[in-house]
Amino acid sequence: MQIPVGVSARHIHLSQEHLTVLFGAGAQLHPKKDLSQPGQFAAQETVDVQGPRGKIERVRVLGPVRPETQLEISQTDALKLGMQAPVRESGHIEGTPGLTVIGPQGQLDLQMGVIVAKRHVHFSLDEARKYGVRDGQELALRTKGERGLIFEHVTARVSPTYKLDFHLDTDEANAAGLHTGDEVEVIELEHEHGQEHFHGNEIIRVDSSPDVGKTPESVR
Amino acid sequence: MQIPVGVSARHIHLSQEHLTVLFGAGAQLHPKKDLSQPGQFAAQETVDVQGPRGKIERVRVLGPVRPETQLEISQTDALKLGMQAPVRESGHIEGTPGLTVIGPQGQLDLQMGVIVAKRHVHFSLDEARKYGVRDGQELALRTKGERGLIFEHVTARVSPTYKLDFHLDTDEANAAGLHTGDEVEVIELEHEHGQEHFHGNEIIRVDSSPDVGKTPESVR
Numbered sequence: 001m002q003i004p005v006g007v008s009a010r011h012i013h014l015s016q017e018h019l020t021v022l023f024g025a026g027a028q029l030h031p032k033k034d035l036s037q038p039g040q041f042a043a044q045e046t047v048d049v050q051g052p053r054g055k056i057e058r059v060r061v062l063g064p065v066r067p068e069t070q071l072e073i074s075q076t077d078a079l080k081l082g083m084q085a086p087v088r089e090s091g092h093i094e095g096t097p098g099l100t101v102i103g104p105q106g107q108l109d110l111q112m113g114v115i116v117a118k119r120h121v122h123f124s125l126d127e128a129r130k131y132g133v134r135d136g137q138e139l140a141l142r143t144k145g146e147r148g149l150i151f152e153h154v155t156a157r158v159s160p161t162y163k164l165d166f167h168l169d170t171d172e173a174n175a176a177g178l179h180t181g182d183e184v185e186v187i188e189l190e191h192e193h194g195q196e197h198f199h200g201n202e203i204i205r206v207d208s209s210p211d212v213g214k215t216p217e218s219v220r
Numbered sequence: 221m222q223i224p225v226g227v228s229a230r231h232i233h234l235s236q237e238h239l240t241v242l243f244g245a246g247a248q249l250h251p252k253k254d255l256s257q258p259g260q261f262a263a264q265e266t267v268d269v270q271g272p273r274g275k276i277e278r279v280r281v282l283g284p285v286r287p288e289t290q291l292e293i294s295q296t297d298a299l300k301l302g303m304q305a306p307v308r309e310s311g312h313i314e315g316t317p318g319l320t321v322i323g324p325q326g327q328l329d330l331q332m333g334v335i336v337a338k339r340h341v342h343f344s345l346d347e348a349r350k351y352g353v354r355d356g357q358e359l360a361l362r363t364k365g366e367r368g369l370i371f372e373h374v375t376a377r378v379s380p381t382y383k384l385d386f387h388l389d390t391d392e393a394n395a396a397g398l399h400t401g402d403e404v405e406v407i408e409l410e411h412e413h414g415q416e417h418f419h420g421n422e423i424i425r426v427d428s429s430p431d432v433g434k435t436p437e438s439v440r
Contacts, residue, residue, distance in 0.1 A: 074394065075394035075395075075397075076296050076390065076391070076394055087366050087367060087397070118366070119367075146307050146338070146373065147307060147339075147373070148372045148373055149369055149370060149371050149372055150369060150370035150372065151369050152368045152369055152370065153366065153367070153368055169395075170296065171296070171391050171394040171395045172395040174294065174295035174296055174391040174395070175295075175389075175391045175392040175394070175395035175396070176395070177295075177307070
């Protein structure tokens with residue numbers, strides 16, 4: 001099974017409340033580019049983020065707005081900001097650190113939501129059935145080339161609103177020499193696991209999940 | 221077989237001629253910290269490097285001086301500098317790009333020598349014999365943890381002056397969640413290969429090789 005690659009640059013999802021704080025009353029996101037997952041887009045809007053030891057400017061906002069604000073960075077970014085960021089699935093932000101987010105009309109002290117996104121593959125229902133994959137299952141993916149490697153523990157995420165795409169961050173892409181549009185191969189279907197984010201007998205992820213379409217494959 | 225990990229931050233090796241250009245007549249490197257490979261050290265000296273679209277300050281100089289100047293950066297750094305840097309073994313700098321190197325007493329337009337270092341394992345002669353590994357052979361190394369993965373095509377480098385250590389760059393370390401002092405496991409001895417950097421029947425790398433002890437495991 002070949003799966004297309006989408007490299008996720010750092011980005012932020014905003015709640016409506018936080019969008020208003022940062023961009024002013026009545027603010028809306030303006031789509032700049034569609035992302036691989038249906039309905040998701042990179043917005044024209046950007047914010048700056050300030051950590052304990054460093055600042056990163058022009059972090060792309062993704063739309064639409066989410067129930068909770070979430071900043072997804074690489075480990076390289078975390079070092080630059082001077083903070084720890086745990087590897088998490090999108091939406092699982094309990095106990096994660098916050099930082100200062102700066103917009104053109106205001107700033108906010110985010111209390112939590114800074115994560116390094118756990119690498120994952122999006123599957124539509126049809127794609128999941130075709131490949132015999134279930135939501136929450138872990139896959140091993142092999143890349144080719146001079147920096148070829150095998151990513152283990154890649155989470156399968158299945159939803160009617162998804163489309164086949166392997167999402168990894170810029171550290172992972174650089175380490176493997178991968179670019180958006182490359183392909184990787186599934187070499188093994190790992191055992192399903194019993195962690196809190198395994199959805200039991202469900203083959204679908206509910207549409208209201210904050211995880212839906214979490215990543216841009218652009219913006220570097 | 222467990223192998224200790226040494227994460228290589230960006231660094232530069234200087235020729236005596238270039239050291240003089242950057243730091244003035246009679247300049248010498250002053251050791252700041254010993255590295256894992258015997259005789260190699262991180263110097264107190266640093267330089268700035270300027271690429272087409274960005275600058276990186278305070279790049280650590282490693283000593284002793286080498287026959288040729290070589291800047292080793294991550295792919296992340298290359299993007300920041302705005303340049304392509306090929307993945308190469310240390311010392312194989314033919315056809316690689318250059319950039320501007322800035323020291324306290326002068327600057328130079330380096331004509332070539334900017335690389336992303338190919339990941340590799342250093343073995344002493346005894347270690348190589350013990351594990352049945354030959355210089356130039358490729359290994360597959362498995363890491364553990366939530367970002368666990370398998371690095372394929374890891375080059376074994378054998379020399380009397382080496383000591384067991386797996387060297388990878390910061391992108392690779394961040395992608396795998398590895399830190400200096402962690403351990404990885406050899407899971408497979410890949411076939412020896414016939415590329416130009418395979419040293420045939422030699423089990424040792426000659427001591428005058430510019431590759432000797434190329435990496436710091438510090439400085440991030």
